Amino acid sequence: MPHARNLKIGVVGATGMVGAELLRCLEDRRFPVSELLAFSSGAAKKAVRFQGRSVPAPAVDLKALASCDLVFFVSADEVSEEFAPRLAAAGVWVIDDSAAFRLTASVPLVIPEVNAGALSRNSRLIAGPNCTMTGLAVAGSLLHERFKCVAARVASYQAVSGAGRAALEEFFSQSRHHARQHKLEDGRAPIMSLPAHRVLPAPISGNVIPQVGGFDALGNTSEENKVAAELKKIWDAPKLSASVTAVRVPVSRGHSLAAWLEFARPVSVAQARAALKKTPGLVFSENGSYPTPLSAGGKHPVYAGRLRQGAHARELCLWIVSDNLLKGAALNSVQIAEELLRRGWLKRA
Numbered sequence: 001m002p003h004a005r006n007l008k009i010g011v012v013g014a015t016g017m018v019g020a021e022l023l024r025c026l027e028d029r030r031f032p033v034s035e036l037l038a039f040s041s042g043a044a045k046k047a048v049r050f051q052g053r054s055v056p057a058p059a060v061d062l063k064a065l066a067s068c069d070l071v072f073f074v075s076a077d078e079v080s081e082e083f084a085p086r087l088a089a090a091g092v093w094v095i096d097d098s099a100a101f102r103l104t105a106s107v108p109l110v111i112p113e114v115n116a117g118a119l120s121r122n123s124r125l126i127a128g129p130n131c132t133m134t135g136l137a138v139a140g141s142l143l144h145e146r147f148k149c150v151a152a153r154v155a156s157y158q159a160v161s162g163a164g165r166a167a168l169e170e171f172f173s174q175s176r177h178h179a180r181q182h183k184l185e186d187g188r189a190p191i192m193s194l195p196a197h198r199v200l201p202a203p204i205s206g207n208v209i210p211q212v213g214g215f216d217a218l219g220n221t222s223e224e225n226k227v228a229a230e231l232k233k234i235w236d237a238p239k240l241s242a243s244v245t246a247v248r249v250p251v252s253r254g255h256s257l258a259a260w261l262e263f264a265r266p267v268s269v270a271q272a273r274a275a276l277k278k279t280p281g282l283v284f285s286e287n288g289s290y291p292t293p294l295s296a297g298g299k300h301p302v303y304a305g306r307l308r309q310g311a312h313a314r315e316l317c318l319w320i321v322s323d324n325l326l327k328g329a330a331l332n333s334v335q336i337a338e339e340l341l342r343r344g345w346l347k348r349a
Ligand SMILES: NC(=O)c1ccc[n+]([C@@H]2O[C@H](COP(=O)([O-])OP(=O)(O)OC[C@H]3O[C@@H](n4cnc5c(N)ncnc54)[C@H](OP(=O)(O)O)[C@@H]3O)[C@@H](O)[C@H]2O)c1
Pocket: 012, 013, 014, 015, 016, 017, 018, 019, 039, 040, 041, 042, 043, 044, 046, 059, 060, 073, 074, 075, 076, 077, 079, 097, 098, 099, 129, 130, 131, 161, 162, 163, 164, 165, 166, 324, 325, 328, 329
């Protein structure tokens, strides 16, 4: 890779699920890290493994972070809000996976395959997008470029890991509870008992929950609003009409989307197929095969299939699956860092 040099890297939230994937992406992709500083909430004494060594992960230390060339934030909105702008102002490159700055006009919101052009040498704080929206933004990018998408209707089927480690632990514990009831009683499907829940708004094992995030005055959830607003920003399509229903499903990792995309002019399935086959970052399935969270989990690309004409000649239906922890978060952030490296920008001001 051109301009590569060894870099001092900070990871805030290194002990979390996205943090673990991020460290692995840095290792697997041989990102040139000379020193890693890892941070956690500091609530317990923790360490992470990186390049065969144990690296302590104490509470955030701003002075230590300011000595880094690049800092990844994979913790929480409030943590990013407190530290990320200060570091960027001090000349540190910051890639933030939280939702804190995604819609701030001066902050590029970037998926490298889709809008690397939004990166700027002077915008040192860069946001990574919402993990649900990422699959659609990638899968539909060339269709949008060629045929201009005017409306996107989306139903999501979101994995529990998208809600963080505590939600996944709750899901596993409820699944163990339900496993004991998984038998036919006199040929009747069992009516499962309701397990306790604390993290998600309803029990998730044996269930689907049509609520991801809190509700606004119009009855939309924060996740639904994020998907709509971030898609418009990433595609630079402020007039796009987007309506979203976000649903949590009992899946560990891998967000799925049913998308109905409406274009400014008619698009045939053959035209769409040709575009999807050439879309950067996308693996397109045909002939009755389709991606699922289990087949896409742990993989890097976005996957799509089940392409069909919609209700009229300007509408297409598409099924999209991507790994929320990888392309939806950690991998995308490392790809942004790789793009900065390629451009020779990863040097202190
Ligand atoms: N999960 C996804 O699919 C996904 C996708 C896109 C974006 N994101 C974003 O990525 C971030 C991390 O998500 P996650 O799923 O990895 O969550 P997680 O598994 O719950 O991990 C959260 C991490 O943040 C750390 N943390 C919590 N409070 C902190 C504080 N005050 N100061 C410093 N670190 C703190 C935790 O440290 P401890 O170990 O000490 O608790 C842990 O390392 C969130 O902003 C989330 O919105 C997640």
